[in-house]
Amino acid sequence: MSTENEGNAVPAAPSVPPVPDAAPEGTPASAPRGAAPEPTPHQPAPGEPAPREPVAPAADQTGRFPESAPQYPSSQPQPQSQPQPQHGPAPEHAAAAPPRAADAGWPPPPPEYPSYGSYGGAGDEGVGNGGPPAWGAPVQGHEPRPPRKRASGLITAVLAAALIAGGVGGGVGYWAAESNDDGSIGSTTVSAADAPKEVKRDAGTVASVAAKSLPSVVTIEAQGGNGEGGTGTGFVYDREGHILTNNHVVASAANGGDLTATFSNGKKYNAEVVGRAEGYDVAVVKLKEAPPGLTPLPLANSEQVAVGDSTIAIGAPFGLSNTVTTGIISAKNRPVASGDGSGASNSYMSALQTDASINPGNSGGPLLDSRGAVIGINSAIQSAGSGGMGQSQAGSIGLGFAIPINQAKNVADQLIKTGKPVYPVIGATVTMAEGGEGATISAQGEGGSPAVVPNGPAAKAGLKAGDVITKFNGTPIDSGPTLIGQIWTHRPGDKVTLTYKRDGKESTAQVTLGERQGES
Secondary structure (H helix, E strand, O other): OOOOOOOOOOOOOOOOOOOOOOOOOOOOOOOOOOOOOOOOOOOOOOOOOOOOOEEOOOOOOOOOOOOOOEOOOOOOOOOOOOOOOOOOOOOOOOOOOOOHHHHOOOOOOOOOOOOOOOOOOOOOOOOEEEOOOOOOOOOOOOOOOOOOOOOHHHHHHHHHHHHHHHHHHHHHHHHHHHOOOOOEOOOOOOHHHHOOOOOOOOOOOOOHHHHHHHHEEEEEEEOOOOOOEEEEEEEEEOOOOEEOOOHHHHHHHHHOOOOEEOOOOOEEEEEEEEEEEEEOOOOEEEEEOOOOOOOOEEEHHHOOOOOOOOEEEEHHHHHHOOOOEEEEEEEEEEEEEOOOOOOOOOOEEEEEEEEOOOOOOOEEEEEEOOEEEEEEEEEEOOOOOOEEOOOOHHHHOOOOEEEEEHHHHHHHHHHHHOOEEEEOOEEOOOOOOOOOOEEOOOOEEEEEEEEOOOOOHHHOOOOOOEEEEEEOOOOOOOOHHHHHHHOOOOOOOOEEEEEEEOOOOEEEEEEEEEEEEEOO
């Protein structure tokens, strides 16, 4: 059982006020700070027994003494000391006043005897040997109370130490903040003149990639003769001044309009259309007076792109040139048909999907990997307003689509060489309904022509009208646009494997892709 709550607690005496360095003349000298005031002797009345001397309180087990007045035996009444006024100088027989705090110093010296006295054991200078009583020793006839187990002394000491440490730390911190190395007081901030002259970004960071890529990206402004036009983006394809972009960016200025390209340093150059492919949505323009020192952006292999790879898009969304956004590859081989959904001007792609912010004006700009190499050309966005793919004025909702650079490079090289696009074909017309079970070969082609071109690639592979193509080189096909997007990722002459159904039976066929030049 704990003894902490046994007995009655001794009330603590009030703290002693600080003592001035010197007492005014005519006033009694003050006792040293922390010392108990000396009681005034009490003169007993005639017949009254002399009072017993006060008993010093015993120390508790922590070595601390209660801050209380001396204890008197319960058998004797406690005398009430009356203050004796003093007039004039102190009498000669009065005891000398204790030294002042200023003279004695602080803290006061320890008592003459050790705090832990002996109870008179052999060999001790204590009561048993007739020596002077030990500090705190019991007086005969008065048994001391059993020591009380109190942890408050230790807790108080720890708390005091913590407060002192906190005060010292705060003082040192304040001094350090206010002092310079030479000891003078002043500000510790560093002026801008002392800052590094140039901030270097680590290689591979977005800031580093953007700094290297931005000088090779241009903002394109196209203005047609009929007043139609818009703003898009392009990037340097070679040192001769060819710029790669989207067809729909420059289409309005393709026939006698005005076309300019502005670099990130603000320099603007006139340009002209070299060739464009509506089906791929790819175009090549050339600067009329290309400046020296052009740096083409490096091209990556888009076949090696993986879902989750980091992406960086650069463009001029809503005319805000030199805008950099970041994201990841969200999906690959996403079938996308951009345009109005019908007509020869529609474009089809097996796109790279990214969540990098892409808006109108980003079209034609580069989609970069974490190294700064081009993996695609930003071309289309998902519009929440219209619910379809295309170039509406809706903002980014995190669904952007880019033409894989491998496909765009094949188209660009052909446009630079001949000025006309070349499309791979299977020689069959398919329905353009989306969301079905495959791409169905139509009953007849455009204008009543046969749906399967006689002696064409599909005809040579044994395909017929009504066959449903379900896979292209193992990739599932759900519609005609998806099949076209897959075909256009290849070149004429490539051999592919088609899986199709006829009367519920599944078969495969090897097809060598043909070609079609120009727009049909």
